[in-house]
Amino acid sequence: MRIVLVGPPGAGKGTQAAFLAQNLSIPHISTGDLFRANISQGTELGKQAKAYMDAGNLVPDEVTVGMAKDRMEQADAENGFLLDGFPRNVAQAEALDAILEQKSLKLDAVLDLEVPEDEVVKRIAGRRICRSNGAxxxxxxxxxxxxxxVCDVCGGELYQREDDSEETVRKRLEVYHTETEPIIDYYKAQGLVATISALAKVDEVTERAMRALQGRGDQAA
Incomplete structure (x- = not known):
């Protein structure tokens, strides 16, 4: 199966992506992993991305798309993949469609993890990290x-990351609504979107997603 996973910050995309990819025996491809791998390996795309990031600028769509294309062409993605964090806007979604069309392929589903905005703020703003061990x-x-x-494990001080403050979370949500949410309508027009409520335990959300995928691809049937 070829799946795109979307949802606001705090929806649990990373957790669900890992479980779904394991259940479907397909690689979980996240934007963060793409950037880290390309930068650490010193690829041409990684060098370009690092230059933009070091300058405090956003990485252009064509660089991100290039990384995703290279990753989707690796052997383990031959029978499918689960994309997490890509595409992040309509331009990237259109580029993904073009890449797949060149190979006579198409997406099987777009899973939209739905969480009310107040719940997102509560989930993220309530996080506390151990200063001694960030894990x-x-x-x-x-x-x-x-x-x-106080951390139960090592006694370290617990603190709230600056990125987890309510003000920052609401700004991240604004970016999501402006840039990423439009891809849901883009994919709805193709009949690909399955909306999943993420207001449940992790395993329950995974079960909902697996049920939504039934009939959309050979591996999920």
Whole structure:
């Protein structure tokens, strides 16, 4: 299957992408991984991306599209893939369609993880990270430490990242509504969108997504 996963920040895309990719035996291709791999390997696209990023500028669509195209052409993606974070706007969606059309391929589904805006703010703004070990993550509502402000594992101080402040989260949501949300209508016109409520436990959301994929591709049937 060839799937695009979309949804606002805090919808749990990364978590769902990993589970769905495993269940469907297809690679999970995320924009973050693409950038890290190309930059660390010193590819031409990676060098271009790093130059823009070092200058504090957005990486142009053609560079991101080029990275995605290269990754989708690798052997493990021959029978499908799950895209997470790409395409992020309509121009990238059109470029993806063109890439697939050249190979006489098409997307099977676009999964839209739906979460109310207030819930997104609560999920992200409530996160607390261990200052000693950033891998230890808590939440003021959903995953509280035994002692407020203290990591259960190492006793490190818990803090809120600047990117997780309510003001920053709402700005990220504005960008999502302006740039990324329009691709949902773009794909709805192609009959590809399945909207999934992400207001549930992780495994329940995965089950909803798998049910939505039934009949859309050989592997999900």
């Amino acid at each position: 230890h993550v808590y939440h003021v509502v959903y995953n509280q430490p035994e002692t407020e402000g």
